[in-house]
Amino acid sequence: MYILGIESSCDETAASIIKADPKTGRIQVLSNIISSQIEIHKKYGGVVPEVAAREHVLNILPVINESLIKAKITPDSLDLIGVTRGPGLITSLITGVETVRTLAFAWNKPVIEVNHIDGHIHANFIDPASKINYPALIMTVSGGHTNLVKMDKTGKIKILGETRDDAAGEAYDKGAKMMGLGYPGGPIIAQYAEKYQLDQKRNPQKTDKRELPINLPRPMINSVDLDFSFSGLKTALLYQLQKDKNWRERLPEYCYEYQRAIIDLLISKTIKAARKIKARTVMLSGGVSANNELRARMTETVARQLPGVNFLVPAKGYTTDNATMIAVAAFYQIKRQKPTDFSRMRVDASLQLK
């Protein structure tokens, strides 16, 4: 099957073509085109929905065209189109869905509407070498979502835990904004934290006695549920910065401590959830899973604390928003359900995972 995936839920306009074998499940990525608007939104310190929507309108057809050229196929060869229906920014989603409605009509192709989070989950299904054993536990950590999900071998999912306030990526982005570091905050905080770690390795230094110790909380880390909370951590960072007149000189240390708190929370609840459901595979997904420290610590912790459980994380290019994950999710969905009638397609900005 040749499947075209389209993603436009936030600030990336993306189109991808995969070749998927329904018998073996093997996936070949023929093209993965992403037009990112990060440079445009950077100057505003975050995504401006109206600007994002206009950019999607300008980019979507060239991006789709490029995905076809790169894959060396014409629209006649397509068997299915998958498109993100939600959650996301409403005007951004509309561009993707309305474009697909038109193409499905013009090309006479079946359509599958995909939940963006389900797309992130399926980024782990791209690599043919990945061996997934069930029940599997997936933690999706992105700019808008932090979810712990159980998946059984039929593909049925159950939400085990989620954030009660900010998402993990949002904690990175808001923390970075507070420290005047720009957007998106995740990769910048990660870079400063790495610098601090390297400096400490080369030249270990204790915090100067005159300096304020950086003590950040781990909200809800010991709660019995599998939910997360990051807003208290963000506020604690703000109070620390306000109290410390030297915080600018200690930026790498602040980034290191803040990142460590976020990652401690993510790892602790993932291990707890994996034990609870007796998971046989643990997977990470979403933009925050691009983080080297999270990838390394999760690999190490799963190996140490969950013997016999394998750990998967998508290749870096498939952690942040892309359309390959949407095409793959559509491939798995079409095995279980009929395509959507294109006249009935509807965006849903707050679409829930089910």
Ligand code: KG4
């Ligand atoms: O999945 P994604 O591209 O978009 C959403 O669905 O939200 O995730 C974007 C989020 C942003 O919050 C960004 O700061 C974070 O992922 N992110 C990272 C890294 N790269 C992106 N967070 C931590 N470390 C990174 N290396």
Ligand code: ZN
């Ligand atoms: Zn995303």
